[in-house]
Every structure is written in structure tokens, then in C-alpha cells.
Amino acid sequence: MEHITLKDIAKVANVSYATVSRALSGSKQISEATRQRVLKICHEMGYTTDYVARAMVMRSTRTIGLIVTNVNNPFMSEMANYVEQHARAKGFDIMLCNSSHDLEQEQQVFRLLVGRRVDGIIILPAGHESFDLLSPYMNRVPTIFISGNSRERPVNYVSVDNYAGSVLGTEYLIGLGHRNILYFGRRQGSDTHSFRAKGFADTCEKHGITPRYLDNPCPTTSIQNGYQLASQLFSKKNLDITAVFASSDTNALGVIKAADEAGIKVPQQLSILGFDNISYSDLPKIDLTTVEQPKEAMAAFAVETIVQHIRGGEEGCRQEVMAPRIVIRKSCLPIKTHKS
Amino acid sequence: MEHITLKDIAKVANVSYATVSRALSGSKQISEATRQRVLKICHEMGYTTDYVARAMVMRSTRTIGLIVTNVNNPFMSEMANYVEQHARAKGFDIMLCNSSHDLEQEQQVFRLLVGRRVDGIIILPAGHESFDLLSPYMNRVPTIFISGNSRERPVNYVSVDNYAGSVLGTEYLIGLGHRNILYFGRRQGSDTHSFRAKGFADTCEKHGITPRYLDNPCPTTSIQNGYQLASQLFSKKNLDITAVFASSDTNALGVIKAADEAGIKVPQQLSILGFDNISYSDLPKIDLTTVEQPKEAMAAFAVETIVQHIRGGEEGCRQEVMAPRIVIRKSCLPIKTHKS
């Protein structure tokens, strides 16, 4: 368990440890003969650079902190995966933290990452209060919010265009002939969801349709709460809606489950449209039509932004709102083919 | 972006920086009055401990490296989640790396983690060669393999009992009346899968049934390759099997997809049993009956093992093989209710 250090190598090679360091770093001020000799010894003795010590003097850890609400959530794990790949490609490691949807814990891990001297932090915030709670620490380290609600705030930011996505989805449903559409899982207090709800409302009104909503009282969105909400909904008699636009894919999955149990056939009797395009949605028998977030592009942008800041340029904030697209699978049908 | 150090605090408080350090660390050898005064100043100036510097002198980073093949894989992300939770509860952070199923990259990130002086490494190996390739570095840092194929090797190890799991699953299917069972996705070169296949074979023979196999030539298992394999299978005439025991849940999902397309009703015409119990399996309309791996217990054991080693005790290897259980959902039916 003993670590070989530069000094150990230096002793064997009979040079100063500065020379060893230079041999390793590819410095010009060392003869090729010495370099080869030193490198050989390093290899033989199994030397590995101590990045902790290097970080001390270089004042950089080559590490990016990633805070997600919960890796065990398809959207998050996909984002984590993309972030990891892009960061590694640029020579950065990822330190992963869960906030568990808890603002307190989020703050705690943020401070922790600052203390660990990560070079930057990418965060998928736990709530819309995240920015205010975190901002006292944000001047310590380049930070970017993904998919949060921080637009119009002085902070690096990347997100899908939630409003445009909702318009896209609603237009699609209306194009299919639906007029009785329920926006499922509207949430107060989340800008993301406000944008989505507004896109729906505006599009309905544009087509002379009265928008209808089912509110989600929970602060987070999950299959579970989608299921509960939908079960209540389906227990009512004379349900006259022909399509559901769920505010998230997880909610949509909950709706599918409840519909299944209530004997409502999807999509024959009820069309369901989701938002996010999580990997679950592509599963057989699920085949959820949904509005997609460009996850990889968002991850790439986030990493890129952090790297730019580290390089020292980039004084202002980078804010980017990305275009969504709709991915059509099998959970929505034209109204004519519905049978009630 | 300037960091406040102990020295800055010391200057303001008009004490030596050793005193500040002691105030922070809760040392006994400092007066309560001074401690309070120093702590107040630390708070006012927004001091945060530099863990990099501390790691240098303490020779511990309080970080555990976690290597998975790919976070964006339900089994892996669930494991990552549990590992993160348990590690954090014990005061350790997680540094996450993907090996991307690549032995070369796995080796690379392992060395990287060693260089970063993580206190331990938890690895879900990329292949059965992983142990041999990694062992030269493993004396540098406590390491534990999860779910690999390293039993009987001198290494910390935790896994589900794959053989017992297969027996469990096969008995269940036979108990349902099935006699024409196909073991789907057998793979050579993976001990995990050898154990699973053997459990199936032994149980079949015990009941006087001839085991049947469909081999998977791919080194990794996915929905995609399950789908391709199953499509070929279902294109044949007179399919006489009534149940499929898939070697993994992802493969099972591929089978479901192919069955769907071939017009074979699951479970009415064909029962499907999986292995792993990934989160996808619980989805509506999927409802896959499957043999579960005790993921949280495995994660907890792994973290516990690392912590024990760090504490200095624990010289030998800890090896644990955990009991599987079957979770019954809706993808398997008794043979009598099948209609062909």
C-alpha cells in the first residue's frame, strides 16, 4: 500500500526530483537521454502521479462536480452519463452527488464540492429556490444550472425551451383532431412547469379550445404520483377527454398504469403524450409519444461552459434555451380511429 | 473567486493559524472563548476547509471511486444510487467513472482513481478479464468487485447467488406447468452467466426436462440484442416453447418487444421470466416477473467492506454471495391458461 513518490524515483535515478517531474511533464529543459532513463525507472517502479499533491500547487483538480436530484431516475442518469462522457473527453473527472430533492442536502453537497476544490459545478437543481440558496457560494466556482428555472438570473444556464415544447405537443394533438385535451400534472411554483402549462394554454386558445388542467400538488413528479392522480381521474363517470398531455414522461407512465387498471385502452380510447423522452418511453408496449429534451446537447453545453470559464475567458453568463422536438411512437392516435 | 484560508482567518483573529485549525477541528487544547471568537470570524468570512490540502496531510481523501460499465443502464444507476447513499452516510464522497464496457478504459480510470488517492474502489467490472488486468494496481487501494466473476480469487467480492437464482426461477416456471422452456441469452465467457445457465440445466434435469438454450453471441446484454435474437427465433414456424427464461431483464424486454411485433401475446401465449429486477421491469404493461438481485444489500456490503479496510482492520478478503428472491408480476401464467 506504499506509494512511490517523485523522491523515490529521484533517489534511484540519481537525479533531483525536479528533474523527474520535468521528465514526466514533457518539459523541454531536460536531455532526451535522462528523460528516457527516468521514464523507464518510473515504469519499473510503478509510479503514478499524485493528483492531490498536484492539485495543491496547480490550484486545479481537473474535476467537475455534478449534482443531480437522484441518479436513480432515468432523466438524471441519462444526463449524468452524457456529462461524464463529455467531461472525460475534455480531461475532467466527475464527482457525483445526489441532492435527494432536498434543498438542505443540496446546499450541503454544494459546499462540499467547493471545499473539494472542484473546478466547476453542474447542477440539476432540486427546486426553484435552489438559485437563491446557492448563490452565496457560487462566486467561488464556475457553476451552471441545467433545466432549472434560473433564466433571467445572472447565472450560467441551459435548458430545453419548455414553452415551445408544449406548443409543439399541443399542436400535434390538435392536429390529430383532439379537442378535449387534459393537461396532466400542472405544478405551481416551478417555472419549468409554468412554461409548459402556458404553452399548452396559448395553443389551445389559439385554436378556440378551452384548456383543461389537472394539478399535481406534489413538489416532484414520479410514476407513483401520476398513477395516484390518474386513478382518481379515471374513477369518475363520463370521462369526456380523448387525450392527455402529461407534464412529464414519468407522470405519463403513471397515467398509462392507471388507464390499464381502469380498463381504458391506450391509445385506442385515450391518447397520451409525454414530455422529456426518458429511456423508459422507448420500451416495448410503452411506446410513448413525447416531446424530447435534447439531453446530450444540454450536457455538452454545460461541460463546455464550465471548461470555458476555467480557461479564464468568459466573464459573463452563458444562457441557452434549446429547441425541443417531438418523437412520435404509438401512444397517440387520430381522433377518428378512437372508439368510445 | 478568491479562497479564504486559515491564514486569512488567523490574521484577522490575531492568532496563529494552528489555533484556527484547532478551533475548527474541535480540539481540547484551546479555550472556549478563543474558539467562539475564531468560529465567528470563520463564519463571517465564509471560510470553507480545503479538502485538498487536508487530504495531503491526512493521507485520506474521504472519497470512494465507483466504476460502472455505464451509468445509463438501469441496473448500474440503481447500484450507483445505493452506493452513493451508503457512502455519504458514512462520510464518503463518490467519484464516478464509466468503463463503457471497455477493458482498456476500465484500466485507465482505475489508475486515475488510484492517482486521485481515493480511499477505496468499488467496481462493477467490464468483463471477466477485469480482475487479472486490474490486480497489479489493486494492492494500492482497497477494492471490491460487485457482481463480477471473481469468486475464488483473492479479492473482496459481493454478488447475488446466480446459480440459486436460476434454480428459483426455473422451479417457478416448472411449478406453473411449463415443460418447454427456453433459456434465452446464454453467454460463454461470463461466469455470472455460466452459473445462471447451470442452475437452469440442473433444475430441468432434476425434473426430467431437456434444457434448451438460445445463445447470445454479444459480450454485453441489452434490449437491442435481446430483440434481435428473439426476432429470429419468432420468425420460425411451429414454435413449441411455452416459456422463456431470459438471462437478464434487458434481454427479457427485447423478447417482449419481438413477441409484440410477431403477434405473440405475453403472457397468454408465452410466459417470460427475467433476471435482475431492474426498475424498468416494474413499469405498467411490462410487469415482468423476474429473479431479483438484492441491490441495496450488495451496495451496502461493498461500502461497508471498503470502510472496514480503511479503518485498518480487515486484512483478508470479504466474499459474500447473497440470496436472490423472485418477484412475481404478470409476465408468467400457469400453462393451463395458455391458449395456443
Next chain:
DNA sequence: TGCTATAGAGCAAACGTTTGCATTCCGACA
């Protein structure tokens, strides 16, 4: 031969902590 430029190597500071040891101060006790 003498001078200078330059390549190659070493010295030592710095990064921000923790901690063993030395020092100071003060009160208590003989």
C-alpha cells in the same frame, strides 16, 4: 585561448492543512 550563449540539472519556495513539540503565562502549593 578566452568569452559568451545555452542546454541541462538542482535548489527551494509555494500550495493549505494537521499536529508534535516548545513556549509562555498564571495560579497553586510548599
Next chain:
DNA sequence: TGTCGGAATGCAAACGTTTGCTCTATAGCA
């Protein structure tokens, strides 16, 4: 009053690097 003990604090080394500066040869040139 002198000595001792202990509490509170300071000093400085150590952790393993990187790198600016210094020093020493050696080669090139006149």
C-alpha cells in the same frame, strides 16, 4: 518566594508536487 503543573498558544515540519531561479558545464566562435 520559589517551584511546579497545566492550560493555552505558537512554531515549524510534513504531505508530494510544479516551477522560477540559479548554477555549472560544454560548445561555439573569434
